[in-house]
Amino acid sequence: xxxxxxxxxxxxxxxxxxxxxxxxxxxxxxxxxxxxxxxxxxxxxxxxxxxxxxxxxxxxxxxxxxxxxxxxxxxxxxxxxxxxxxxxxxxxxxxxxxxxxxxxxxxxxxxxxxxxxxxxxxxxxxxxxxxxxxxxxxxxxxxxxxxxxxxxxxxxxxxxxxxxxxxxxxxxxxxxxxxxxxxxxxxxxxxxxxxxxxxxxxxxxxxxxxxxxxxxxxxxxxxxxxxxxxxxxxxxxxxxxxxxxxxxxxxxxxxxxxxxxxxxxxxxxxxxxxxxxxxxxxxxxxxxxxxxxxxxxxxxxxxxxxxxxxxxxxxxxxxxxxxxxxxxxxxxxxxxxxxxxxxxxxxxxxxxxxxxxxxxxxxxxxxxxxxxxxxxxxxxxxxxxxxxxxxxxxxxxxxxxxxxxxxxxxxxxxxxxxxxxxxxx
Amino acid sequence: xxxxxxxxxxxxxxxxxxxxxxxxxxxxxxxxxxxxxxxxxxxxxxxxxxxxxxxxxxxxxxxxxxxxxxxxxxxxxxxxxxxxxxxxxxxxxxxxxxxxxxxxxxxxxxxxxxxxxxxxxxxxxxxxxxxxxxxxxxxxxxxxxxxxxxxxxxxxxxxxxxxxxxxxxxxxxxxxxxxxxxxxxxxxxxxxxxxxxxxxxxxxxxxxxxxxxxxxxxxxxxxxxxxxxxxxxxxxxxxxxxxxxxxxxxxxxxxxxxxxxxxxxxxxxxxxxxxxxxxxxxxxxxxxxxxxxxxxxxxxxxxxxxxxxxxxxxxxxxxxxxxxxxxxxxxxxxxxxxxxxxxxxxxxxxxxxxxxxxxxxxxxxxxxxxxxxxxxxxxxxxxxxxxxxxxxxxxxxxxxxxxxxxxxxxxxxxxxxxxxxxxxx
Numbered sequence: 001x002x003x004x005x006x007x008x009x010x011x012x013x014x015x016x017x018x019x020x021x022x023x024x025x026x027x028x029x030x031x032x033x034x035x036x037x038x039x040x041x042x043x044x045x046x047x048x049x050x051x052x053x054x055x056x057x058x059x060x061x062x063x064x065x066x067x068x069x070x071x072x073x074x075x076x077x078x079x080x081x082x083x084x085x086x087x088x089x090x091x092x093x094x095x096x097x098x099x100x101x102x103x104x105x106x107x108x109x110x111x112x113x114x115x116x117x118x119x120x121x122x123x124x125x126x127x128x129x130x131x132x133x134x135x136x137x138x139x140x141x142x143x144x145x146x147x148x149x150x151x152x153x154x155x156x157x158x159x160x161x162x163x164x165x166x167x168x169x170x171x172x173x174x175x176x177x178x179x180x181x182x183x184x185x186x187x188x189x190x191x192x193x194x195x196x197x198x199x200x201x202x203x204x205x206x207x208x209x210x211x212x213x214x215x216x217x218x219x220x221x222x223x224x225x226x227x228x229x230x231x232x233x234x235x236x237x238x239x240x241x242x243x244x245x246x247x248x249x250x251x252x253x254x255x256x257x258x259x260x261x262x263x264x265x266x267x268x269x270x271x272x273x274x275x276x277x278x279x280x281x282x283x284x285x286x287x288x289x290x291x292x293x294x295x296x297x298x299x300x301x302x303x304x305x306x307x308x309x310x311x312x313x314x315x316x317x318x319x320x321x322x323x324x325x326x327x328x329x330x331x332x333x334x335x336x337x338x339x340x341x342x343x344x345x346x347x348x349x350x351x352x353x354x355x356x357x358x359x360x361x362x363x364x365x366x367x368x369x370x371x372x373x374x375x376x377x378x379x380x381x382x383x384x385x386x387x388x389x390x391x392x393x394x395x396x397x398x399x400x401x402x403x404x405x406x407x408x409x410x411x412x413x414x415x416x417x418x419x420x421x422x423x424x425x
Numbered sequence: 426x427x428x429x430x431x432x433x434x435x436x437x438x439x440x441x442x443x444x445x446x447x448x449x450x451x452x453x454x455x456x457x458x459x460x461x462x463x464x465x466x467x468x469x470x471x472x473x474x475x476x477x478x479x480x481x482x483x484x485x486x487x488x489x490x491x492x493x494x495x496x497x498x499x500x501x502x503x504x505x506x507x508x509x510x511x512x513x514x515x516x517x518x519x520x521x522x523x524x525x526x527x528x529x530x531x532x533x534x535x536x537x538x539x540x541x542x543x544x545x546x547x548x549x550x551x552x553x554x555x556x557x558x559x560x561x562x563x564x565x566x567x568x569x570x571x572x573x574x575x576x577x578x579x580x581x582x583x584x585x586x587x588x589x590x591x592x593x594x595x596x597x598x599x600x601x602x603x604x605x606x607x608x609x610x611x612x613x614x615x616x617x618x619x620x621x622x623x624x625x626x627x628x629x630x631x632x633x634x635x636x637x638x639x640x641x642x643x644x645x646x647x648x649x650x651x652x653x654x655x656x657x658x659x660x661x662x663x664x665x666x667x668x669x670x671x672x673x674x675x676x677x678x679x680x681x682x683x684x685x686x687x688x689x690x691x692x693x694x695x696x697x698x699x700x701x702x703x704x705x706x707x708x709x710x711x712x713x714x715x716x717x718x719x720x721x722x723x724x725x726x727x728x729x730x731x732x733x734x735x736x737x738x739x740x741x742x743x744x745x746x747x748x749x750x751x752x753x754x755x756x757x758x759x760x761x762x763x764x765x766x767x768x769x770x771x772x773x774x775x776x777x778x779x780x781x782x783x784x785x786x787x788x789x790x791x792x793x794x795x796x797x798x799x800x801x802x803x804x805x806x807x808x809x810x811x812x813x814x815x816x817x818x819x820x821x822x823x824x825x826x827x828x829x830x831x832x833x834x835x836x837x838x839x840x841x842x843x844x845x846x847x848x849x850x
Contacts, residue, residue, distance in 0.1 A: 040495065042492065061470075067467065067470070070470065071687055073687075100715040101712065101714075115575075145709050150540075261496040261712075262713055289525065
């Protein structure tokens with residue numbers, strides 16, 4: 001089969017009639033599925049049931065001499081600080097353990113910079129004329145929404161196979177109003193790209209005009225391989241420190257996609273000075289996050305090795321789901337030359353770059369046929385994909401059979417959107 | 426025995442020598458006790474152990490068709506919204522359930538007003554020249570610290586037996602820069618005062634020059650009687666609405682002193698418009714708070730009636746502790762006329778107003794003898810008690826025997842501080 005672009009108008013119109021009929025038939029099936037978000041499936045959640053049994057007797061709630069049921073220990077239960085330290089390869093004193101949401105911690109880190117500045121005596125960002133922010137794109141919509149809410153001017157940075165375009169980044173950070181950057185260095189959301197060592201080194205070492213430049217380093221998928229064994233990843237705190245920028249970076253992680261999305265634990269890792277600053281400011285708003293849940297997680301997940309054993313079980317559940325999506329794309333879309341996608345080996349998404357100008361229409365057609373995808377454009381700052389091309393597929397929630405039907409709808413919708421575009425007057 | 430103020434200098438010097446000797450003897454006992462915060466004791470925490478058993482099977486995590494382990498439901502699990510609605514006497518749709526900290530929600534409500542304003546199109550407070558805030562004092566130091574952190578000018582309002590001095594409040598709110606007020610209407614922290622119906626009505630009905638006036642209504646102790654049966658309390662949302670100010674108030678509650686201080690659930694209650702505004706803004710920073718813990722609480726605590734039965738057990742544990750403190754004051758201090766205190770029937774504190782100019786010295790003497798109290802002054806805005814008089818005693822944490830020793834230290838320290846002052850050259 002040859003690519004649509006090589007078909008003549010007559011062939012395209014005939015194909016369009018056929019695909020339109022396929023689409024109407026699929027619509028009549030009455031699917032009702034939402035795969036807009038990277039939600040784990042029920043099978044994955046059930047893996048963690050034994051965690052709810054680790055705290056039984058009253059004495060179980062004592063840890064390092066602390067009654068975790070009571071007030072105190074703002075930075076988190078020591079056992080859980082040690083756990084995250086092992087996971088990320090840092091020291092426990094560099095770990096602040098939060099509640100169930102790393103997003104909340106990210107919001108707070110930026111919020112404090114905005115209201116109080118990045119450290120004692122530093123200028124609050126709300127007093128800056130303009131704050132610019134580097135956003136590798138496509139990226140995570142919730143990151144972009146935080147930036148947008150603080151009135152930042154977001155600058156999209158093209159993603160390459162080894163991470164963001166570093167030539168461009170190094171040029172832009174010469175502007176002192178460029179105050180920071182979002183990064184998901186391992187299995188980026190949505191592309192599943194792993195930043196190369198060279199890219200990470202350049203990010204850690206680059207000289208920024210803003211001395212209070214803030215690197216927001218989201219390790220959301222740092223142990224989330226599904227198609228390959230665990231891949232070690234660079235430890236960004238010590239890298240930044242080695243290049244003379246110890247206070248540049250906050251790294252974030254959570255168990256949202258290890259235990260429970262709605263009831264896990266989160267952390268940030270940072271330098272000692274950043275820890276002192278954030279603890280002082282966070283201490284105004286909270287006495288401590290939920291230490292019972294922190295201890296429960298520390299006792300169950302234990303260390304990186306134990307987590308990796310659990311993640312191997314997640315991988316078994318996820319592999320057929322990702323295969324289902326990739327097989328459908330390979331079989332239905334690849335021969336037509338109307339989209340490109342990477343084959344991720346970790347993370348939570350398949351990122352499809354459709355023929356420019358067809359993503360929103362594909363999304364709309366899917367929606368009309370009962371399949372809700374992440375809204376086209378959402379993976380770009382301000383929800384505006386300049387090429388109207390990127391669509392994020394989140395295969396993790398539904399069972400494989402349902403995902404197969406979903407992919408029929410997706411592929412047919414994409415074909416129809418492209419055919420509509422190619423046959424426009 | 427007559428009051429110290431009626432003793433002559435010779436008598437005072439003799440007494441001082443005696444009390445100084447008592448103090449030195451107490452110091453040699455080597456006490457090491459911190460009762461600075463309103464922490465429940467271990468016995469209270471043990472009451473709640475069965476709550477950790479309500480979620481066993483995978484199916485237990487389904488509630489109103491929602492898998493509480495997964496993402497979603499920003500405003501909280503419906504079951505837990507219903508629980509808090511019953512507790513506070515409002516509708517479930519007026520309840521937003523948060524994480525383990527109502528302080529965090531308070532910080533967020535004020536933080537959003539500061540950054541984004543109190544509603545669509547309202548002016549962010551950070552753009553106001555000056556924001557003034559009414560602080561009934563003595564009050565809760567963590568409330569004041571939030572106000573201070575947002576750069577507010579705090580105005581202390583004297584507390585009377587039926588709540589804050591409303592004549593003064595009504596006068597001050599004619600100033601448009603007065604943007605809000607802290608209130609703990611039932612068993613105020615630290616005095617244990619219950620605002621009268623008339624006071625509450627005046628707060629709900631008063632005309633404020635600031636149309637975006639924010640009433641921060643902390644129901645921290647709304648079911649926390651220890652010496653009397655449950656006392657019904659006014660429902661502030663409908664009262665404000667009845668007087669034409671539906672968006673004036675956010676009410677806060679938590680289970681920090683019902684289940685676990687470090688791992689309970691919190692909520693705010695507000696109007697529909699406030700709910701829409703806050704949900705939109707909180708949705709930027711978090712997908713949802715911990716819904717497993719919300720459901721666990723809803724299943725265990727059920728409704729106000731079930732909570733009251735639990736609080737009766739708390740009361741049995743707390744009664745002898747408060748009696749210990751009040752008896753010691755009555756026996757050792759009352760005859761000397763060197764301090765006043767109310768006898769609370771609920772809440773978490775005994776608030777002692779020492780002879781002016783002696784609170785800080787009393788605190789220091791206690792500290793030196795191994796007893797850490799809430800720092801003198803902490804109950805006033807900026808930590809500055811204009812009379813240097815108020816000390817907050819938190820009797821809930823230690824066992825009664827330890828509390829008895831602590832009160833020996835407190836009473837002796839107070840006497841010594843007063844005698845030092847009265848015998849100054």
